[in-house]
Amino acid sequence: MSDLYTLQGVTVRYGAHTVLAVDKLAIRRGEILSVVGPSGAGKSTLLRLLNFLQPPTSGAIHFDGIPFSADRAATLEMRRRVTTVFQRPVLLRRSVEANITYGLRLRGQRGEAAALHATLASVGLAELAQQPARTLSSGEAQRVALARALVLRPEALLLDEPTANLDPYNVGLIEQNIARLNQEQQTTIVLVTHNLHQARRLAHRVLLLLDGHPVETAATQTFFECPHDPRTAAFVRGDMVY
Amino acid sequence: MANFLEGFYQPFQLLLGGDPQLAAIVLLSLRVSGIALAISAVIGIPLGALLGLTRFYGRPLVVALVYTGMAFPPVVIGLFVYLLLSRSGPLGALALGWIPRLFTPEAMILAQVIIALPLVAGFTLAAVQGVDPALRLQIQALGASRWQTAGAILEEARVGVVAAVVAGFGGILSEVGAVMLVGGNIAGQTRVLTTAIVLETNKGNFALALALGGVLLGIAFAANLLILRLEGRSWHS
Numbered sequence: 001m002s003d004l005y006t007l008q009g010v011t012v013r014y015g016a017h018t019v020l021a022v023d024k025l026a027i028r029r030g031e032i033l034s035v036v037g038p039s040g041a042g043k044s045t046l047l048r049l050l051n052f053l054q055p056p057t058s059g060a061i062h063f064d065g066i067p068f069s070a071d072r073a074a075t076l077e078m079r080r081r082v083t084t085v086f087q088r089p090v091l092l093r094r095s096v097e098a099n100i101t102y103g104l105r106l107r108g109q110r111g112e113a114a115a116l117h118a119t120l121a122s123v124g125l126a127e128l129a130q131q132p133a134r135t136l137s138s139g140e141a142q143r144v145a146l147a148r149a150l151v152l153r154p155e156a157l158l159l160d161e162p163t164a165n166l167d168p169y170n171v172g173l174i175e176q177n178i179a180r181l182n183q184e185q186q187t188t189i190v191l192v193t194h195n196l197h198q199a200r201r202l203a204h205r206v207l208l209l210l211d212g213h214p215v216e217t218a219a220t221q222t223f224f225e226c227p228h229d230p231r232t233a234a235f236v237r238g239d240m241v242y
Numbered sequence: 243m244a245n246f247l248e249g250f251y252q253p254f255q256l257l258l259g260g261d262p263q264l265a266a267i268v269l270l271s272l273r274v275s276g277i278a279l280a281i282s283a284v285i286g287i288p289l290g291a292l293l294g295l296t297r298f299y300g301r302p303l304v305v306a307l308v309y310t311g312m313a314f315p316p317v318v319i320g321l322f323v324y325l326l327l328s329r330s331g332p333l334g335a336l337a338l339g340w341i342p343r344l345f346t347p348e349a350m351i352l353a354q355v356i357i358a359l360p361l362v363a364g365f366t367l368a369a370v371q372g373v374d375p376a377l378r379l380q381i382q383a384l385g386a387s388r389w390q391t392a393g394a395i396l397e398e399a400r401v402g403v404v405a406a407v408v409a410g411f412g413g414i415l416s417e418v419g420a421v422m423l424v425g426g427n428i429a430g431q432t433r434v435l436t437t438a439i440v441l442e443t444n445k446g447n448f449a450l451a452l453a454l455g456g457v458l459l460g461i462a463f464a465a466n467l468l469i470l471r472l473e474g475r476s477w478h479s
Contacts, residue, residue, distance in 0.1 A: 051383050072388075080385035090380040093398055103384040148384065158383075 004029040004156060004188045005050060010059030012045050012212075020045045020212040022059070027156075030186040032178070034193060034203035034220075036235070042212035043192040047158045050190060052079045064155070080107060083154045087161040089145035091133040096125060096144055099133045103152045111151055122180075123147045124173055139170035146174055150181060156188040157181065163198065171198075178202055196236065200224055208232050252453035263429075268457060271434040274347050275415045278354030282362045282410050287403060289359075290366025291396055308367065311360025316353075317419030323353040324423045345426040350434070353420040358410035365409050369402020370395060408466055415462055435461075 005027040012020040020042035027033050027050075035043050048054045049061060052068055052075050061068040063078050083103065091099050100120065104111045120126045123143040128136070133144055142162060149157055159178065163171040179202060181187045193199050199206050199220070206223040208215040208231070216229040227233045256264050293305055327334045327344045334344065342348035373395050381394050396403060418436035425432035427441060435458045442451035 048379075053379060053382055076385070076387055079382070083385065084380075084383040086376065086380060086383075088376060090374055090376045092377075092394070106385050106387075106390055152384070 002029050003027065004064060006060075006062045007049075008060045010049065010056045010061060012042070012049070012054070013057040018212055020049075020056075022046070022214055025207070025214060025217070027188060027190060028205075029188055030182070031204045032182050032189040032191060032202050033217075034191045034199035034206045035209060036193060036196060036199055036206060037209035039194075040211075041209040043209055044160055045212075046209070047084055047160050047190065047192055050156065051082055051084045051158055053084075081154060082156040082158060083149045083152055084158040084160060085142075085145050085149050085162050087164050089138075089141040091136075091141055091144060093134060094132070095130050096120075096133050096136070097129040099144055100148045100151055103148055107152075116151060119147050119151050122150070122177055139166050142166060142170065143173065146177060150177065153185065154187065156190065159189065159191045159193075161192055161194060164194065175202060196224075208235055210235075252449055252456070256453055256457065264454075264457070266430060267433055267435055267438050267454075268461065270347060270432070271415070271436075271458075272461065274350045274421070274434060275354060275411065278351045278358055278414050279407070279411050281351070281355045282358035283407050286359050286362030286406070286410065287366050287396075290363040290368075290403075290406065291370055291392060293363070294367045294370030295392055295395060305367065308360050308364045311356075312364045314357075314360070315419070316357050316413075316417045317423065319356050320353050320420030320423035323349065323356065323420065327352075327424065344424060345428060345432055347425070347432060349424040350421045350432060353424045354414040354417065357417060357420060358414045361413050362406045362410040365406030366399075366403050369399035369406060372402060373398045404469060408469055411465060411469070412462065415465070416458065 003026040005025075007022045007025040010020065010022045010025075011018055035046060037043055045054075049056055049068075052063075055068065055070065063081070066074070066078060068075065068078065092102060094102075097116070097120070100116065101111050117126065117129075120129055123146055125140065125143055125147060128140065133141065136144065146162065157178075162178075163174050166174070175198065178189060178191070182189050189202075191199065191202060203220050205217060206220050207217040208223075208229075210231060215235075216223065216227055216232045218227065218232075222228075223232065224236055227236060289308075293301065293308065324344065325331050327342060327349055329335065333341050342352050377398060378391060378395060381391050386394060416436065418440055421427075421432075421434055422437050422440065425434070425437065427433050427437040433441075435454055439451045439454045439458070442448075442454065
């Protein structure tokens with residue numbers, strides 16, 4: 001399995017405060033990597049770097065062999081190969097369908113009607129296509145946000161706690177879609193979550209971040225059952241106070 | 243009381259009677275304020291968006307200037323334009339063809355642009371800043387370029403942007419001090435509804451002044467309806 005992302009010596013600093021320091025990290029093509037860690041560990045910052053939404057303070061990020069640089073056109077091109085679903089879905093003041101096709105229209109595409117309908121159906125929103133997006137419940141809104149990402153068929157899908165505060169039905173539906181996307185299209189997925197059960201259910205590998213530093217990256221079973229680092233063991237047991 | 247009551251039905255009499263003088267006053271009012279509003283919107287909306295979306299050295303100073311301009315008394319702006327355009331003023335002395343001359347509709351347009359521009363820019367700035375900051379990140383994460391991001395944020399702020407244009411229009415249509423100073427209230431040339439109202443009030447023709455006020459209110463109402471209608475068509479279709 002080749003690497004889609006490689007990070008080397010990456011840091012993100014705000015003034016004197018270092019929020020992320022990743023000496024070395026590779027994200028493999030077609031895997032689901034779950035990023036766990038306490039709040040403020042740098043998980044969301046890592047996702048912003050992976051979506052090329054902010055440059056690192058130092059270090060190198062390569063995506064499919066291409067370096068993330070200050071070149072605006074190149075960054076936009078790379079950004080359009082990936083996308084993020086954030087914890088709080090931010091929808092436009094438009095219909096559900098218009099929200100879902102928005103990313104396509106940014107790329108000058110329209111999307112096939114059948115594919116759009118299939119995506120809407122896969123997240124259980126086929127009946128709500130023409131409804132104003134801002135009238136939806138939080139669970140429905142998050143499914144719209146996921147569908148909006150799915151129609152883009154990204155090479156990497158970045159998920160920032162996509163099921164936080166959702167009911168079990170919505171959690172299940174979103175997890176099904178994540179797993180199906182990875183299995184059917186081999187999409188690389190980076191899943192930031194506080195829900196260790198979710199990480200265990202979905203991920204191939206798990207990365208623990210503490211205070212901006214990667215502590216351990218391991219296959220899911222190893223991570224949960226025989227972690228190498230005592231801090232990982234403490235985190236998995238729930239003994240870590242944060 | 244009689245004047246007051248007369249003022250209610252006289253606008254209809256004036257309009258239905260097809261008085262040519264009134265028609266000329268109404269048309270000039272619409273022309274001056276319409277052109278001034280168009281110029282203010284073309285400059286003010288992008289300026290407000292720029293100030294709301296970007297951070298640059300000196301931005302706080304520009305924002306403070308815009309907000310100060312929103313509270314600037316129109317009569318002082320009129321005085322400023324008067325001094326600029328008078329024969330001994332810095333612009334008037336140049337006597338260049340493209341510089342408006344005092345006591346012309348063009349001078350009134352210039353004054354009204356200076357009044358409306360900070361209103362349009364300031365309210366647009368506030369509307370853009372009121373858009374959920376997370377939206378910008380989300381739009382960029384979906385692959386929007388810088389221009390697409392700015393367009394999407396402006397579109398989300400559209401209600402506030404329309405309010406900015408309406409505020410600018412209200413500010414200049416009902417304004418009297420500046421247009422009186424730089425226009426001179428010359429019959430058939432620079433007389434607009436507000437200056438005509440002042441003139442008729444000074445002459446003691448209160449019913450006519452009230453009637454003209456009614457016409458002004460009617461125009462403001464119709465114009466705002468039109469602006470809102472245009473907003474609905476352009477953004478929701």
